[in-house]
Amino acid sequence: MSSADYVPSASDVRALPERAYDRLFAGRSRVQQSVIAITLAAVLSLVAFGVFAPESTAGRLFAVLTASSTLAATLRLSVPIAFAALGGIFAEKSGVINIGLEGLLIIAAFTGIYATDVTGSVWYGLAGGVVASTLLAALFAVVCIEFRADQIIAGLAVWLIALGLAPFLSSVIYGSKNTDSVATFPTLTDMGIPFVSEFVTWELGFVLDLPVVGVLDLQSSLVGLPFFGALFDAGPPVYLMFAAVALSWYTLNRTAFGRWVKASGENPKALDTAGVNVHRVRYVAVLLSGVLAGVGGAALALGIGQFTGNGPTMVNGKGFIAIVAYLFGNYNPVGALASTMLFAGLDATQLTLQARDVFNVPTELVRTIPYITVIVVLALFGRTRLPSAAGDHYESGEDE
Amino acid sequence: MTQTDTAVRLDAITKRFPGVVANDDVDLAVERGSVHALLGENGAGKTTLMNVLYGLYQPDGGRVVVDGQPREFDSPRDAIDAGVGMIHQHFMLVDTMTVAENIALGNEPRKWGGLAVDSEATRREVVELSDRYGFGVDPDQTVADASVGVQQRVEILKALYRGADVLILDEPTAVLTPQEVEDLFDVLEELTDQGKTVIFITHKLGEAMHAADDVTVLRDGKNVATVDAADTTREELAELMVGREVVLEVESRATDVGDVVLDVDSLSVLDDREVPAVTDVSFAVREGEVFGIAGVDGNGQAELVEAITGLRDPETGDVAFDGRSVTDDSRRERIEDGMAYIPEDRQERGLVMDFDLVENAILGSQHSPSFSSRGTIDWQQSREHADAVVDEYDVRPGNPDARAVSLSGGNQQKFIVGREFERDPRLVVATHPTRGVDIGSQEFIHDRLLELRDEGRGVLLVSSKLDEVQGLSDRLAVMHDGDLMAVVDPDDITEEELGLLMAGEYPEGYEPRDERDAMEVPQ
Numbered sequence: 001m002s003s004a005d006y007v008p009s010a011s012d013v014r015a016l017p018e019r020a021y022d023r024l025f026a027g028r029s030r031v032q033q034s035v036i037a038i039t040l041a042a043v044l045s046l047v048a049f050g051v052f053a054p055e056s057t058a059g060r061l062f063a064v065l066t067a068s069s070t071l072a073a074t075l076r077l078s079v080p081i082a083f084a085a086l087g088g089i090f091a092e093k094s095g096v097i098n099i100g101l102e103g104l105l106i107i108a109a110f111t112g113i114y115a116t117d118v119t120g121s122v123w124y125g126l127a128g129g130v131v132a133s134t135l136l137a138a139l140f141a142v143v144c145i146e147f148r149a150d151q152i153i154a155g156l157a158v159w160l161i162a163l164g165l166a167p168f169l170s171s172v173i174y175g176s177k178n179t180d181s182v183a184t185f186p187t188l189t190d191m192g193i194p195f196v197s198e199f200v201t202w203e204l205g206f207v208l209d210l211p212v213v214g215v216l217d218l219q220s221s222l223v224g225l226p227f228f229g230a231l232f233d234a235g236p237p238v239y240l241m242f243a244a245v246a247l248s249w250y251t252l253n254r255t256a257f258g259r260w261v262k263a264s265g266e267n268p269k270a271l272d273t274a275g276v277n278v279h280r281v282r283y284v285a286v287l288l289s290g291v292l293a294g295v296g297g298a299a300l301a302l303g304i305g306q307f308t309g310n311g312p313t314m315v316n317g318k319g320f321i322a323i324v325a326y327l328f329g330n331y332n333p334v335g336a337l338a339s340t341m342l343f344a345g346l347d348a349t350q351l352t353l354q355a356r357d358v359f360n361v362p363t364e365l366v367r368t369i370p371y372i373t374v375i376v377v378l379a380l381f382g383r384t385r386l387p388s389a390a391g392d393h394y395e396s397g398e399d400e
Numbered sequence: 401m402t403q404t405d406t407a408v409r410l411d412a413i414t415k416r417f418p419g420v421v422a423n424d425d426v427d428l429a430v431e432r433g434s435v436h437a438l439l440g441e442n443g444a445g446k447t448t449l450m451n452v453l454y455g456l457y458q459p460d461g462g463r464v465v466v467d468g469q470p471r472e473f474d475s476p477r478d479a480i481d482a483g484v485g486m487i488h489q490h491f492m493l494v495d496t497m498t499v500a501e502n503i504a505l506g507n508e509p510r511k512w513g514g515l516a517v518d519s520e521a522t523r524r525e526v527v528e529l530s531d532r533y534g535f536g537v538d539p540d541q542t543v544a545d546a547s548v549g550v551q552q553r554v555e556i557l558k559a560l561y562r563g564a565d566v567l568i569l570d571e572p573t574a575v576l577t578p579q580e581v582e583d584l585f586d587v588l589e590e591l592t593d594q595g596k597t598v599i600f601i602t603h604k605l606g607e608a609m610h611a612a613d614d615v616t617v618l619r620d621g622k623n624v625a626t627v628d629a630a631d632t633t634r635e636e637l638a639e640l641m642v643g644r645e646v647v648l649e650v651e652s653r654a655t656d657v658g659d660v661v662l663d664v665d666s667l668s669v670l671d672d673r674e675v676p677a678v679t680d681v682s683f684a685v686r687e688g689e690v691f692g693i694a695g696v697d698g699n700g701q702a703e704l705v706e707a708i709t710g711l712r713d714p715e716t717g718d719v720a721f722d723g724r725s726v727t728d729d730s731r732r733e734r735i736e737d738g739m740a741y742i743p744e745d746r747q748e749r750g751l752v753m754d755f756d757l758v759e760n761a762i763l764g765s766q767h768s769p770s771f772s773s774r775g776t777i778d779w780q781q782s783r784e785h786a787d788a789v790v791d792e793y794d795v796r797p798g799n800p801d802a803r804a805v806s807l808s809g810g811n812q813q814k815f816i817v818g819r820e821f822e823r824d825p826r827l828v829v830a831t832h833p834t835r836g837v838d839i840g841s842q843e844f845i846h847d848r849l850l851e852l853r854d855e856g857r858g859v860l861l862v863s864s865k866l867d868e869v870q871g872l873s874d875r876l877a878v879m880h881d882g883d884l885m886a887v888v889d890p891d892d893i894t895e896e897e898l899g900l901l902m903a904g905e906y907p908e909g910y911e912p913r914d915e916r917d918a919m920e921v922p923q
Contacts, residue, residue: 254517255516255517256510256514259497259501259505259508259517260506262497263494263497263505266494266495266497267493267494270492270502270505271505273456273476273486273488273492274492274505274507274558275475275476275477275480275506275507275562276505276506388495396475
């Protein structure tokens with residue numbers, strides 16, 4: 001039977017809930033099944049409360065979760081984590097565990113602000129952050145690949161160097177651990193939506209003969225959509241993030257370089273004997289992690305317009321969360337983005353919950369929600385397989 | 401012989417490593433379209449020589465000539481470009497990738513201006529090559545799911561895909577079943593028929609004689625002789641390899657068999673992934689006999705042995721030692737009861753590589769009153785013990801202060817055998833006791849095992865080497881997929897029948913084993 005002849009029969013339709021049930025529960029352990037069931041029940045009752053009793057605690061929680069501002073915050077919080085996670089994927093898939101992502105984010109955040117301050121352009125600022133992070137990643141690469149340092153220790157060193165250096169430079173230049181405020185990335189609306197309007201006009205104006213003002217209305221009406229409106233009014237880093245995820249996925253899965261990265265992390269000797277220089281592949285992968293983390297770090301700081309360097313700095317563990325994100329996403333860029341957004345979404349929710357005081361509990365407890373959820377989810381559903389040669393040095397011509 | 405008839409010529413190759421001359425002025429000429437065997441003991445320099453030809457090592461002296469042209473290979477890439485391909489002993493494959501992806505690795509056909517891999521073209525070329533030489537591999541299979549024999553073909557295809565005319569195979573039969581070995585030799589014949597040249601490294605005499613046209617013997621890094629395979633004998637080759645006369649066949653059978661010393665009853669064991677590795681296995685080993693277990697590696701032998709020696713908890717079933725159940729006893733209690741163990745991986749389990757021989761000599765007996773009192777080790781006693789083992793078992797160099805890592809594989813193994821036998825055991829569990837050991841040490845270890853048996857001890861011998869288990873065992877079990885296929889008389893069964901059993905098929909005249917029979921020990 002070809003697909004053209006296919007007409008769903010009544011029994012197929014009746015089987016739908018059954019199939020949904022299979023997808024959710026089949027082949028899972030008892031604990032996993034009960035967690036899924038509880039989550040489902042919780043989501044359904046949240047929706048019910050939101051619709052029928054909007055003034056109850058659950059109803060207000062529903063309102064928080066479905067607010068367009070929550071999605072906007074989620075996207076904003078995702079950017080540094082997702083970029084660092086993508087960088088971590090390239091490095092670790094090639095066999096170099098880069099736990100210095102946190103340090104790369106910090107140095108890029110500071111340099112992003114400084115370069116913006118000097119040049120007056122956020123785009124030059126972004127470029128400056130990328131350069132700084134890539135240089136630090138290059139140092140890490142040389143130490144790990146050429147001089148065979150322990151990757152974990154070298155990664156920690158990268159973090160500690162940046163953790164000390166960025167606030168120090170800020171003190172020297174700005175007289176305080178926090179920099180002066182500079183320009184921030186505008187959102188599409190702020191930018192007068194230049195490229196959205198032109199692009200849409202060009203595409204639609206031709207076909208539908210819409211006046212430009214109509215197109216402007218289209219964009220603003222998209223922004224006005226409940227919840228999803230945030231997708232059409234974010235800053236350029238958010239769109240860069242989606243593009244980077246797609247590009248990373250393509251690079252890893254469809255290009256020769258992606259295959260070499262995989263082979264370099266699984267069996268470097270196989271790659272070497274196939275005539276590909278393992279060191280070169282690993283250098284490129286680690287430098288790529290520097291570039292990607294650089295975009296993330298600079299975007300983080302330029303979203304606020306200031307670098308704050310007290311304590312763990314404004315990066316505040318996002319580089320380490322990124323490691324969790326890509327491990328949970330099993331080294332798949334799309335999976336890493338999904339787990340990043342899960343974490344960022346919980347973080348955005350807890351921020352709003354704090355602000356609106358929905359639950360009558362101390363904010364310290366509310367703040368732990370994302371971390372606890374991630375631990376539970378990881379423990380129950382994490383199925384990560386590390387590349388076989390991750391963390392191992394490789395020298396051509398040496399016997400193991 | 402004209403220039404063009406010689407595919408590869410090595411002139412006076414010398415390769416030194418710190419403290420060792422691995423290749424000493426070695427000449428080698430390989431005729432085009434022939435199979436050339438490179439025969440020698442472990443450490444004779446065979447693999448080093450081929451790594452030089454493949455560009456992995458740069459020689460300290462001498463010249464590589466391919467197709468009549470002197471070449472200098474700085475890396476395998478150069479060798480590949482000159483048409484030389486090598487299939488290593490440990491396969492150089494990426495387990496998580498498919499067959500086709502592995503074959504094309506590093507030479508991926510591109511499309512869209514290099515922006516994407518052309519997977520279709522890869523598949524097409526792989527299928528074409530595979531068909532031409534009758535390999536029959538599935539390009540979309542993940543390598544981790546492919547059998548060892550298939551993985552080897554993938555390696556060969558990888559070399560052919562890169563345009564190799566000369567194929568070097570390093571110990572290609574080490575991991576194969578007898579049937580797979582035959583298939584491999586058919587493949588080699590097909591390759592030479594189509595004009596390819598094959599060099600294979602081996603330390604097995606029979607293979608060199610059976611599959612090769614010419615045999616070059618290396619000893620201590622030197623080329624001892626190159627002979628025509630048709631004009632030589634096993635005895636001659638063995639003597640060339642070892643440098644003295646060697647007794648090849650051990651055929652001595654148990655004469656005085658006593659009581660059951662090890663009784664394994666319906667034992668089931670899980671592997672590290674919690675998958676059943678051994679299912680309901682029963683057998684018994686008696687005093688004064690060698691009970692052999694043959695089988696392809698990975699059919700549950702490792703888990704079975706670990707359950708018997710106390711390194712892994714069985715799922716169900718019972719292990720009785722000397723008439724008493726020891727299933728819940730620790731490894732230490734079993735050692736103290738007299739169960740010695742020669743482990744499969746001497747560097748992982750047999751020795752602490754960074755310890756010297758004095759320390760290694762008392763591993764497992766460190767609690768024994770002869771070596772310690774009140775928690776302090778008596779190093780004087782330990783040293784005397786280590787000296788005795790080194791002397792008695794001819795461990796070289798005979799220096800008990802040497803670290804284990806500095807010994808060759810054969811000497812490490814002799815040391816472990818010595819240590820275990822000196823415990824005065826009632827049962828020895830020996831797994832692959834001669835794996836990676838040269839012929840001289842092999843002969844020595846075999847003799848010691850038989851001596852022990854003749855003294856009335858029980859020996860459980862697990863090995864994937866057919867000639868070894870068949871030659872030494874008094875009764876021989878064949879293990880396949882976690883179960884004992886049959887217990888046979890090693891004198892009555894042919895190698896082909898054993899091969900079938902190892903592959904999980906019953907040859908004519910053999911029946912699936914009834915587990916209940918196993919409990920009754922034939923007298």
